[in-house]
Amino acid sequence: MFKSVKAEEKFLGTLIHIVLIIGALTMLAPFIWMILTSFKTKFEALDSTIIFPARFIYENYIIAWTKAPFFKYLLNTVFIAISCTILQLISSSLAAYAFSHMEFYGKEWLFSALLATMMVPQQVLLVPNYFILKQLGWLNTFYALIVPWSAGFFGIFLLRQFFITLPKDLWDAARIDGCSRIKFFFKILLPLSTAPLTTIGIFTFVGNWNSFLWPLFVTNDQTYYTLQVGLSNFNQSEGTEWHLLMAASTFCVLPLLIMFFLAQKQFIQGIAHTGSKE
Amino acid sequence: MIDIKKNDEKKVVISKKSFFKRYEWSAYFYLFPALAIILTFHVLPIFYAMVISVHSGGMTNYFKNFVGLSNFEYVITNKHFWYSMWNTVYYVLGTVPAQIFLSLFIAILLNQKIKGLEMYRVIYFLPVITSVNAISIVWKYIYQKYGVLNSFVGFLTGIPGPDWLMDTTWAMPAIIIMSIWKGLGYNVIIFLAGLQNVPPSLYDAAKIDGAGRWKTFWNVTWPMISPTTFFVMIMSTISSFQVFAQVYMMTGGGPQESTTVVIYYLYQLAYVEHKMGRASALAFILFLIIFAITYFQKKFTAKRVHYT
Numbered sequence: 001m002f003k004s005v006k007a008e009e010k011f012l013g014t015l016i017h018i019v020l021i022i023g024a025l026t027m028l029a030p031f032i033w034m035i036l037t038s039f040k041t042k043f044e045a046l047d048s049t050i051i052f053p054a055r056f057i058y059e060n061y062i063i064a065w066t067k068a069p070f071f072k073y074l075l076n077t078v079f080i081a082i083s084c085t086i087l088q089l090i091s092s093s094l095a096a097y098a099f100s101h102m103e104f105y106g107k108e109w110l111f112s113a114l115l116a117t118m119m120v121p122q123q124v125l126l127v128p129n130y131f132i133l134k135q136l137g138w139l140n141t142f143y144a145l146i147v148p149w150s151a152g153f154f155g156i157f158l159l160r161q162f163f164i165t166l167p168k169d170l171w172d173a174a175r176i177d178g179c180s181r182i183k184f185f186f187k188i189l190l191p192l193s194t195a196p197l198t199t200i201g202i203f204t205f206v207g208n209w210n211s212f213l214w215p216l217f218v219t220n221d222q223t224y225y226t227l228q229v230g231l232s233n234f235n236q237s238e239g240t241e242w243h244l245l246m247a248a249s250t251f252c253v254l255p256l257l258i259m260f261f262l263a264q265k266q267f268i269q270g271i272a273h274t275g276s277k278e
Numbered sequence: 279m280i281d282i283k284k285n286d287e288k289k290v291v292i293s294k295k296s297f298f299k300r301y302e303w304s305a306y307f308y309l310f311p312a313l314a315i316i317l318t319f320h321v322l323p324i325f326y327a328m329v330i331s332v333h334s335g336g337m338t339n340y341f342k343n344f345v346g347l348s349n350f351e352y353v354i355t356n357k358h359f360w361y362s363m364w365n366t367v368y369y370v371l372g373t374v375p376a377q378i379f380l381s382l383f384i385a386i387l388l389n390q391k392i393k394g395l396e397m398y399r400v401i402y403f404l405p406v407i408t409s410v411n412a413i414s415i416v417w418k419y420i421y422q423k424y425g426v427l428n429s430f431v432g433f434l435t436g437i438p439g440p441d442w443l444m445d446t447t448w449a450m451p452a453i454i455i456m457s458i459w460k461g462l463g464y465n466v467i468i469f470l471a472g473l474q475n476v477p478p479s480l481y482d483a484a485k486i487d488g489a490g491r492w493k494t495f496w497n498v499t500w501p502m503i504s505p506t507t508f509f510v511m512i513m514s515t516i517s518s519f520q521v522f523a524q525v526y527m528m529t530g531g532g533p534q535e536s537t538t539v540v541i542y543y544l545y546q547l548a549y550v551e552h553k554m555g556r557a558s559a560l561a562f563i564l565f566l567i568i569f570a571i572t573y574f575q576k577k578f579t580a581k582r583v584h585y586t
Contacts, residue, residue, distance in 0.1 A: 013390075013392070016387050016390055016392060017392065019387060020384070020387055020388070020392070020398055023384060023402070024398060024401045024402065026459070027401050027402055027404060027405055027459070027462075027463070028401060028404070030405075030413065030416050030417060030420060030459075031404065031408075031416075033416065033419075033420065033426055034416045034419075037419070046424075047424075048422070048424055048425045048426040048428070048429045049429055090311065091311040091312035091315065092312060094308040094309070094311060094312065095308060095309050095311070095312035095313065097308055098305040098306075098308035098309045099309075102302040102304075102305040102308070103300070103301055103302055103305075104301045104302055104303065104305035104306065104309075105301050107305075110309075114316065117316070117320055117321050117324070119569070120320075120324055120565060121516075121520055121561075121564065121565055121568060122520070123520065123541055123544055123561045123564060123565075124323070124324060124327050124558075124561040124562060124564075124565050125319070125320065125323040125324070125327070126544075126548070126557075126561070127327060127330060127548055127554050127557050127558045127561065128322075128323035128324075128326035128327040128330055128558070129319055129323050130548075130554075131326070131330070131554075132318070132319070132322070132323060132326065147315065147319070148315065148318075148319035148320075150311075150315050151311065151312040151313075151314075151315035151316050152316070152320075153316065153320075156312060181304065206407065209409070210409045210410065212409075212410065212411055212522075212523045212526075213522055213523070213541075213545075216549075217548075217549070227409065227411075228409055228410075228411045228412075228523075231409075231411045231412055231415070232411050232526065232527060235411075235415050235418075235527060242419050245415050245419065246415075246416065246419065248412075248415075249412040249413070249415050249416055252409055252411070252412045253408050253409060253412045253413070256407055256408070256409065257404070257407065257408070260400075260403075260404075260407045261400075264396070264399075264400055267403070267407070268399060268400075268403065268467055271464065271467050271468065272467055272468065272470070272471035273471075
């Protein structure tokens, strides 16, 4: 059908690009629609044949901000996500260090038991944790939102796998030079582990930022709402005020998108790694 | 405590060491932070949930009555539970195969050494990184009866679109489409990594043997990425069984329960009806179902996975 192999390849190349571009536009279209609508008037928003607003009305954002404390939600979300990430990195790396470099009673058994607990879906834990938190008096506090997610087997697992790949002589050499366990951990082990630490950090941060069911369950006081819970409340109270809802959504989506753009490579590499490790 | 002895002596020394000297007991200090939290909030609740599921009672007096297995019985004989299971299965069957197929397709295209690979990866990944709450609101807006999707469909085909989220036939497909859109990029990246791990020498060998595009895919690419495909299939199934946020934000389980998935039903039992015992029972039942499905998935497909 084609004059030459080269012509066929060129045709396919163009076809591939067309398909990819259509796909990319489909991915982007809702975002574009969201941003455009966030600048429309209420009536422009209700008319779907209007694509561009007559005037870019940034007041929608201000109105949305006064109707619900989005800035507080943002601060809460940032605080919770950062706290969880830092705490998880610390707790996971310490535990992974023990699993990979130390011999202790019950080591294999404990590892397998922890692995097994990871199979249990989050929903089983929701109801009992609600009661545990209630008895601790932690409902509607930051403790409930941060502490339970300050440790997890995912981080321990990834780091342990990584630590094991490091040469065993590293510790022996350091030990002979008089290095203590702790010093080794901070000065040698951690600096070598920036790759898995970054991956775990990103996963924990994003997972926490976007977490919804958990904060929904453990908070009903507006001062502790995260962006997700606050936004879902706003959705229920604003019904069809689409221009305001789009403004609120754009605002909620933007911080993570910016972070993603700044750290694309790390994000994508982290995900590719979890897939290929299986 | 450093034993700098010769290797052949070392073995004898270790077996004679006392129980206390054989192990490094400071390890427990390193384990403590993570373990304390995991035990309290990830392990203990499992057992606590078992206890709760055999009692009945509301938010404050959950230990009031021991009711044995009647909560489980209530759930299993409850038609709302079966509606929600049906809806969930519908959702899983709608999203997982389509997503695997589409993301593999896109990944293959991206793997053809085309320009702008990084840009495409970022764009396809945007929906994944977005909070599901925010983007559900956007899709709810798009799915309005006189919203932009219907305008677009009407423009292309002249057929007026349905009131998607208010129509018992179209509400679940609407959520399925949105979920496929949202999760695509994640699997694209995983497949892309898998594809890039296929040694080029295999493709060269296939070319020399005169294999066409389709034959090369079926006999080289597909077997070589089977571990990746396996992983994506299992992970996608498990996570799509747990769908919740989209339903909560877009349809509230309606119209007429047509989008009430299992987790949404759980939410209703626990948060709305305050039937904690039943909610716990339901959670365990769901766990068993996911476990069983994963087990059978692994059993039936593990033979076809080709490991190098």
